[in-house]
Amino acid sequence: MSAIYPVAEIRKIEQAALRDLPPYTLMQRAGQAAAQAALRLLPCPPHSAAILVLAGPGNNGGDALEAAAGLAKAGCEVLALLKTPPSQLPPDAAQALARAQRQGVHLMPPEQFADIDSAQWTLVIDGLFGIGLSRPLDGDWRSLVQAVNAMPCPVLALDVPSGLDADTGTVVGGAGGIAVTASNTITFIADKAGLYTGDGPDYAGSVELATLAIADQYLPAPNMWLNHPGLFSDYLRPRKRNSHKGSFGDVAVIGGAAGMAGAPILAARAAARCGAGRVFVGYAENPPAYDQAQPELMCRHAADLDFSSAVLVVGTGMGMANSALALLTRALDALSWLVLDADALNLLARQPQLQVQLAQRQHAVLMTPHPLEAARLLGLSTSEIQADRVTAARRLASRFNAVVVLKGAGSIIARADGAVVVNPTGNPALATAGSGDVLSGICGALLAQGWPQWEAALAAVWLHGRAADQLVAQGIGPIGLTAGELIPEVRLLLNQLVQER
Ligand SMILES: NC(=O)C1=CN([C@@H]2O[C@H](COP(=O)(O)OP(=O)(O)OC[C@H]3O[C@@H](n4cnc5c(N)ncnc54)[C@H](OP(=O)(O)O)[C@@H]3O)[C@@H](O)[C@H]2O)[C@@H](O)CC1
Numbered sequence: 001m002s003a004i005y006p007v008a009e010i011r012k013i014e015q016a017a018l019r020d021l022p023p024y025t026l027m028q029r030a031g032q033a034a035a036q037a038a039l040r041l042l043p044c045p046p047h048s049a050a051i052l053v054l055a056g057p058g059n060n061g062g063d064a065l066e067a068a069a070g071l072a073k074a075g076c077e078v079l080a081l082l083k084t085p086p087s088q089l090p091p092d093a094a095q096a097l098a099r100a101q102r103q104g105v106h107l108m109p110p111e112q113f114a115d116i117d118s119a120q121w122t123l124v125i126d127g128l129f130g131i132g133l134s135r136p137l138d139g140d141w142r143s144l145v146q147a148v149n150a151m152p153c154p155v156l157a158l159d160v161p162s163g164l165d166a167d168t169g170t171v172v173g174g175a176g177g178i179a180v181t182a183s184n185t186i187t188f189i190a191d192k193a194g195l196y197t198g199d200g201p202d203y204a205g206s207v208e209l210a211t212l213a214i215a216d217q218y219l220p221a222p223n224m225w226l227n228h229p230g231l232f233s234d235y236l237r238p239r240k241r242n243s244h245k246g247s248f249g250d251v252a253v254i255g256g257a258a259g260m261a262g263a264p265i266l267a268a269r270a271a272a273r274c275g276a277g278r279v280f281v282g283y284a285e286n287p288p289a290y291d292q293a294q295p296e297l298m299c300r301h302a303a304d305l306d307f308s309s310a311v312l313v314v315g316t317g318m319g320m321a322n323s324a325l326a327l328l329t330r331a332l333d334a335l336s337w338l339v340l341d342a343d344a345l346n347l348l349a350r351q352p353q354l355q356v357q358l359a360q361r362q363h364a365v366l367m368t369p370h371p372l373e374a375a376r377l378l379g380l381s382t383s384e385i386q387a388d389r390v391t392a393a394r395r396l397a398s399r400f401n402a403v404v405v406l407k408g409a410g411s412i413i414a415r416a417d418g419a420v421v422v423n424p425t426g427n428p429a430l431a432t433a434g435s436g437d438v439l440s441g442i443c444g445a446l447l448a449q450g451w452p453q454w455e456a457a458l459a460a461v462w463l464h465g466r467a468a469d470q471l472v473a474q475g476i477g478p479i480g481l482t483a484g485e486l487i488p489e490v491r492l493l494l495n496q497l498v499q500e501r
């Protein structure tokens with residue numbers, strides 16, 4: 001399952017399921033799943049492991065105590081840190097505490113709370129706060145999290161790393177806030193966007209989902225998903241033998257102001273190697289005779305290109321001059337599918353009348369802003385965009401009637417009807433010049449081959465990130481991966497996906 005629900009929906013699902021299940025059932029399931037995940041993380045047999053379980057005042061703490069019981073039963077030495085008096089725990093958590101104590105879990109005496117880093121733990125379980133976190137962590141909670149974050153052992157967060165906003169992937173309290181830096185997170189019932197976007201991946205580490213066997217009847221139709229090839233596999237079609245280059249469409253990349261001639265070349269090479277039948281590069285000024293490394297590309301003055309017969313990828317290194325504005329206006333007038341990137345987006349942000357034209361356009365538009373470009377388009381600051389990436393992407397999609405890819409860690413793909421996909425592939429190797437140009441070229445190639453814009457965006461973003469992940473696994477990056485190196489890897493992945501289907 002790849003559905004993502006906002007916390008408010010998870011609460012409703014939980015409440016509906018709890019009405020039909022005996023009390024304490026879901027917590028037992030969560031705790032048992034957490035104990036199993038913890039056992040898998042141990043580098044030693046259970047009886048040699050010393051596990052510190054941090055239990056908060058709510059049901060996240062209950063999950064942790066239930067996990068503690070399971071781990072003690074499996075033979076681990078388990079010490080639980082519980083600041084809350086047992087009489088103040090919610091009923092399910094109180095039951096979990098009683099069970100943990102029956103299984104031999106020891107409660108840490110309060111005078112040792114400040115010294116948790118004096119012992120060597122095999123594993124720490126973070127059950128301080130889950131989706132009930134309502135304000136920044138301060139005081140003793142803050143000190144506790146600081147101590148955990150300095151520990152060298154793996155940290156398994158339950159549901160969400162304590163301190164992280166599960167919807168937005170921001171630390172509650174912003175720059176002054178703090179959250180647990182987990183190596184692993186086991187999240188319950190359904191995935192949450194904040195584990196995969198913004199700062200979320202840096203805090204959550206590797207994420208595992210435990211659905212707690214909640215029956216489908218309790219799950220509303222989602223409008224958010226985690227990206228995976230199943231979402232676009234209908235279009236991973238093998239080519240017919242009876243094909244010719246006209247079968248796979250044309251892409252025209254429009255951009256390349258003086259000093260930026262390489263940007264459209266990167267996009268165009270990506271388009272060619274992701275299967276577009278023919279690829280043109282339309283320069284705002286001074287087109288090179290051809291691309292020596294990829295002579296298949298046809299480099300021309302943009303003024304000489306037919307804008308009506310190709311998918312147009314507009315904006316890469318295009319600059320902000322009047323000539324660039326004229327090209328963007330011409331592209332918006334054309335009856336072609338559009339990918340708008342980089343300076344096309346910056347120009348749009350300055351031109352309200354073009355924004356109206358874009359929103360009213362009949363033909364599909366795919367926009368690929370990074371957070372600063374998104375901020376310019378919405379008249380916000382970059383930090384306001386990053387504070388809620390899902391909402392920002394939705395606002396752009398609805399305002400411009402477009403499919404929007406909001407780039408950055410955990411790219412968000414949003415559609416005008418509010419549907420959102422969060423992308424889990426990719427890594428900091430992609431934070432390099434030209435990486436966005438390659439992405440826009442992949443989008444253009446898939447559109448030219450007849451993919452609908454939604455699936456084209458999902459596939460392009462997934463492939464782009466996955467290619468970087470595979471290159472990094474081979475030691476090619478994250479330091480020093482160059483954007484052009486992504487292109488053959490994306491081609492390989494695309495062909496593999498088609499063959500596997
Ligand atoms: N119900 C179920 O059956 C299931 C629940 N599940 C689990 O329960 C979790 C949700 O449980 P939850 O609603 O009890 O919220 P939780 O995250 O434990 O925290 C709430 C407590 O923290 C407190 N608090 C908040 N912020 C604070 C701060 N900054 N500093 C200090 N205190 C702060 C808050 O106090 P208050 O805000 O009221 O003052 C309250 O006492 C969920 O993530 C999942 O793990 C799953 O197992 C599925 C089945």
Ligand SMILES: [K+]
Nearest residue numbers: 126129160162
């Ligand atoms: K937690």
